[in-house]
Amino acid sequence: MRIIANTYSILFFSLILVGCNTTKKHKILNINAYRTQLIAQFREFKISFTPEDTLENYNSHTKVYLIDADVETSWNYYVSTPASQYWKGPLTKVTKAYSKMSNELYIEEDSLFPAIKIGTVYELNLQITKFYKIPVQFEVTKIDAEKRILETTYGADNRSNGKQVMEFIGNGNQTIIVHTAYFRSDNKIRDKRFYPYFHEKCTDEFHLNAKRNIEK
DSSP: OHHHHHHHHHHHHHHHHHHHHHHHHHHHHHHHHHHHHHHHHHHTOOBSOOTTOOSTTOEEEEEEEEESSOHHHHHHHHHHSBGGGTSBSSSEEEEEEEETTTTEEEETTSSOOOBOOTTEEEEEEEEEETTEEEEEEEEEEEEETTTTEEEEEEBTTSSSEEEEEEEEEEETTEEEEEEEEEEEOSOHHIIIIIHHHHHHHHHHHHHHHHHHHHHO
16 A cells, blocks of 8 residues: 555656646747747837938927036946846836847846847836836937947837937036937827926936946
């Protein structure tokens, strides 16, 4: 009887282990399939504003930020720090990133997102209210180290189209960052009242996260 009992015990635990391994394999397969699907979607990404376009019919919103560090230190931080250090919530959180150059995909399950690089497409979740989020996609379209200008361009499928430009200006031991958004949508009320308000709250959070790390 003991032999039979032991045999059943071995079979029982073997089934549990097999079940665990099978579940793990299915999870890996599901994640890989999910990644493949996302890469296919990101390959279809198109920017909403090209170098040939003009800003004539776009709205603009500018805000200036000050960092207590020289411009070289500030610039190097912005272009070398993982994106997850900027967009980490609670208002804006990076959820996906795709590099057109290397065909690499990053999702929330990954431990680290890449630093800002030309041709990288990011997807953020904007927490508009407690129960309402808006996904936004944009591509890094310019990193000019000589003029110290960063530019990101919204995706064509976003509710708002256009681009954002960040200019870094040295002021002794301080850095002035002029952050300008050029935007438009099919809703004039949204463009006039809602976009500037939420945009500023999000950029405030973005630059404050950087400022805290640079100045500490």
